[in-house]
Amino acid sequence: MPNRRRVVEVLTQDAVGAQQWNGARGECVTMPTDAYYAVQDAMTAVLERVARAVDWPRLLTEAASRHLVVHPDLEPDDRHWNPAAGAVCGECLCEALLADDRGAPNWRDHPVSPREQPHTDWPRVVADNLHHRAASHYHPYRDAPRTT
Known part of the structure; x- marks a missing residue:
């Protein structure tokens, strides 16, 4: 499975949980199919932003x-x-x-990077805080001037 598809599927399942599908009709049985695909599109947007943000x-x-x-x-x-x-x-x-950004990694002493949020229910945290979102907020990756 291509990495893009795998990441999108993992993030989508994290966000909405495992869903049941009617294979014959290609429809989601446990939530509106269009809503499921909208979440997939949103997770694709997240992946694309992460890929562009990586140095x-x-x-x-x-x-x-x-x-x-x-x-x-x-x-x-x-x-x-x-x-x-x-x-x-x-x-x-x-x-x-x-790897965190506290200086150059010392791989000899710390060969494994920190996993600080392995059990965070990130979709719940995001959902609980969406009411703080405002269109006028500055978004560093979206609004920053391009240098290339």
């Missing part, structure tokens, strides 16, 4: 740095190695993406 050169640099420290002997035939990714495995990309 990809920094991510790749940090992942390569971690890889050299944590997996110095990883050979091309090992199961986590992907030659297309260069000197970085998926585990190192994940850890670099989740």
Whole structure:
């Protein structure tokens, strides 16, 4: 399954829970089908914003740095190695993406990035706070001038 689809499906299920579908008619039985697809579209928008917000050169640099420290002997035939990714495995990309911004990661002392919100019911928190949203608020990624 492509990463985009997988991420959108995970986020959608987090937001609305598991739904039942009538396979013959292609309709959602437990909520309006159009509403389900609207949530999927919203989760796609979230993914696209995250992808644009990532500093990809920094991510790749940090992942390569971690890889050299944590997996110095990883050979091309090992199961986590992907030659297309260069000197970085998926585990190192994940850890670099989740690294906090308190300076350069010290992968030797802290090879695993913090997981500070593993049990947060994020859809509930967002729903509880949507009444604070105002169209006039500045949005740093949407409203910031483009530099490229």
